[in-house]
Amino acid sequence: MDKERPLAIKTQKLSLWYGTFQALFDVDLEIRGGMITSLIGPSGCGKSTFLRCINRINERLGYVRTAGKVHVLGNDIYAPAVELLQVRKQVGMVFQRPNPLPLSIRDNVLFGYRIHNRDKGRLSKAAGDEIAESALRRVLLWESVKDKLGSPGGGLSLEEQQKLCIARLMPVKPAVLLMDEPCSALDPNGTEAVEELIWELREEYTVLIVTHNMAQARRASDECIFMLMGKVVEHRSTGEMFVTPRHKETADYIEGRYG
Amino acid sequence: MGSPESAEVAGAVEGAGVAEGAGVAASFAEDADARTMAWYVDKGVEILVFIGGVSAIIFIFGIFGFVMKEGAGFIAGSLDLGEFFTSPRWAPTSSYNPTYGALALIAGTASVTGLAMLLAVPFSLGTAIYIAEFATGRIREILKVLVELLAAIPSVVWGFIGLSIMNPLIIDLFNVPVGLSVLNSGIILGLMAAPIMTTIAEDALKAVPDTYREAAEALGATRWQVVFRVVLPAAKNGLVAAVLLGVGRGFGETMAVLMASGHSINIPTSVFDSVRALTATIAAELGETAVGSDHYKALFALGIFLFLVTFIINLTADLVIRGVRKR
Numbered sequence: 001m002d003k004e005r006p007l008a009i010k011t012q013k014l015s016l017w018y019g020t021f022q023a024l025f026d027v028d029l030e031i032r033g034g035m036i037t038s039l040i041g042p043s044g045c046g047k048s049t050f051l052r053c054i055n056r057i058n059e060r061l062g063y064v065r066t067a068g069k070v071h072v073l074g075n076d077i078y079a080p081a082v083e084l085l086q087v088r089k090q091v092g093m094v095f096q097r098p099n100p101l102p103l104s105i106r107d108n109v110l111f112g113y114r115i116h117n118r119d120k121g122r123l124s125k126a127a128g129d130e131i132a133e134s135a136l137r138r139v140l141l142w143e144s145v146k147d148k149l150g151s152p153g154g155g156l157s158l159e160e161q162q163k164l165c166i167a168r169l170m171p172v173k174p175a176v177l178l179m180d181e182p183c184s185a186l187d188p189n190g191t192e193a194v195e196e197l198i199w200e201l202r203e204e205y206t207v208l209i210v211t212h213n214m215a216q217a218r219r220a221s222d223e224c225i226f227m228l229m230g231k232v233v234e235h236r237s238t239g240e241m242f243v244t245p246r247h248k249e250t251a252d253y254i255e256g257r258y259g
Numbered sequence: 260m261g262s263p264e265s266a267e268v269a270g271a272v273e274g275a276g277v278a279e280g281a282g283v284a285a286s287f288a289e290d291a292d293a294r295t296m297a298w299y300v301d302k303g304v305e306i307l308v309f310i311g312g313v314s315a316i317i318f319i320f321g322i323f324g325f326v327m328k329e330g331a332g333f334i335a336g337s338l339d340l341g342e343f344f345t346s347p348r349w350a351p352t353s354s355y356n357p358t359y360g361a362l363a364l365i366a367g368t369a370s371v372t373g374l375a376m377l378l379a380v381p382f383s384l385g386t387a388i389y390i391a392e393f394a395t396g397r398i399r400e401i402l403k404v405l406v407e408l409l410a411a412i413p414s415v416v417w418g419f420i421g422l423s424i425m426n427p428l429i430i431d432l433f434n435v436p437v438g439l440s441v442l443n444s445g446i447i448l449g450l451m452a453a454p455i456m457t458t459i460a461e462d463a464l465k466a467v468p469d470t471y472r473e474a475a476e477a478l479g480a481t482r483w484q485v486v487f488r489v490v491l492p493a494a495k496n497g498l499v500a501a502v503l504l505g506v507g508r509g510f511g512e513t514m515a516v517l518m519a520s521g522h523s524i525n526i527p528t529s530v531f532d533s534v535r536a537l538t539a540t541i542a543a544e545l546g547e548t549a550v551g552s553d554h555y556k557a558l559f560a561l562g563i564f565l566f567l568v569t570f571i572i573n574l575t576a577d578l579v580i581r582g583v584r585k586r
Contacts, residue, residue: 057477062395088479095477099470102493111488112478165474172478 008033008176008206014068023049025230036207038221046230047210051178055091073175089116092169094179098161100153105145108153108164109135113171135170139163139197159190179209195220218242226250330559349524351554359557366526367534371516372509374445379453380502387460392486410454414514421447421519435531439521442530447519448509456505463497496579503576507569513538537561
């Protein structure tokens with residue numbers, strides 16, 4: 001285990017309520033940068049909720065209340081002076097169902113870039129093409145879409161759509177990628193392709209991935225966090241957790257006794 | 260295959276259709292009166308609903324047939340279509356030279372509807388965007404109810420407002436001799452068309468999947484960027500349909516326009532000119548004509564024209580909406 005890697009995400013006593021229902025209880029986590037950390041646990045354990053705190057997308061729902069601290073790369077993202085725009089620039093998100101915007105493939109990739117570079121004036125055609133190409137190449141999608149950049153992103157296969165959703169984060173240059181069960185809507189081949197892609201991205205990004213799939217967590221993550229009922233039960237390197245889980249709940253879940 | 264039951268099952272499966280059919284027939288023959296009260300109720304309701312559904316078609320064709328019967332012969336025969344569309348002289352009651360030029364009436368309707376849309380489109384789209392994208396909880400509910408209430412105000416009340424409130428107001432504000440004009444009826448009609456446009460536009464915005472908004476927000480877009488770059492383009496067709504239906508509403512509106520427009524035959528050159536609308540002409544004159552006279556038939560010709568225009572507008576709106584669904 002490489003303990004020298006810097007902290008990317010640190011939470012202190014993070015609690016969250018949906019109305020009166022408490023979904024997270026004093027979550028203290030330290031997630032290291034430049035690796036893949038997977039969040040596992042049964043449905044409703046709060047792993048997606050936790051993930052959605054890291055870019056404050058939870059706040060879209062008006063009835064959510066959070067307490068505690070979340071630091072991303074040393075910055076308290078819940079501090080009053082923090083701009084949401086900056087948080088989301090640093091922390092990209094990939095959703096459970098591929099959700100390309102109702103725009104062309106090219107515009108999908110450039111959407112985030114345009115938003116975060118408004119002061120630089122209009123993006124020239126050539127510059128836009130270059131950005132789009134490098135982002136699409138990065139997610140291994142360029143070859144299959146290079147001749148139809150103008151067609152709608154929703155027309156691609158689910159696997160391609162999910163890759164497109166990852167590609168549109170690249171030009172924004174986030175440090176952290178949040179992935180909320182990114183493969184659950186894909187077929188086995190698509191899952192494999194997207195997993196491989198995520199594995200490759202870990203060189204450059206801190207990846208935090210929620211998954212229901214034990215095998216996926218095991219083969220495609222460096223560290224693993226097991227959550228239950230809104231609390232963190234165990235956080236260790238994936239290899240260790242799957243071989244010698246410390247807690248009985250973890251062992252039971254990993255072995256498929258519930259969940 | 261030891262037990263007799265499993266043999267029977269196997270037989271039924273092998274004998275496919277025939278054996279199975281015979282079995283069903285036999286079981287029904289045992290109690291012939293399997294039709295319970297529920298069955299009759301079910302059939303009855305089915306027939307009622309069918310009649311309800313088909314009646315819309317029957318009524319549309321019925322109305323169209325009736326209007327055509329009264330006006331078509333006149334259009335084909337003595338009506339000069341060239342005069343109808345190009346002459347501003349609508350003088351059907353003239354004893355020596357009745358003329359049937361509808362240009363001024365068309366111009367009247369078009370100018371009032373045009374002004375109404377100019378005022379109503381930004382307002383209703385703005386309201387729809389606010390209700391669908393920004394308002395939450397109670398404010399949203401209250402606004403929706405208010406908009407629907409606005410749609411429920413009878414048109415004669417709107418006309419009354421135009422006549423008794425807007426009229427003196429316009430005379431005072433703009434220092435013009437008459438306040439019953441394109442401006443007055445345009446504002447009134449705009450207010451009348453806004454609720455329906457708001458409701459339909461809001462539906463169109465609501466139909467945009469929330470995943471789009473979430474995706475854009477997660478990329479760092481502000482709410483306005485989400486609305487302008489994602490939601491509005493995605494809801495484009497529905498919004499166009501909303502505007503078209505508003506136009507249709509404006510074209511067809513009668514009473515309020517009759518009361519607020521001044522009802523004088525005139526091709527308007529400014530918003531302070533009085534005009535007369537197609538619909539208002541029919542409403543005002545039909546009661547005073549002899550059934551079957553040329554004047555009577557000419558009014559039906561106006562009706563056919565209105566019918567066609569609103570039909571085309573609504574059909575276009577419908578096709579545009581369908582375009583949304585297909586994608």
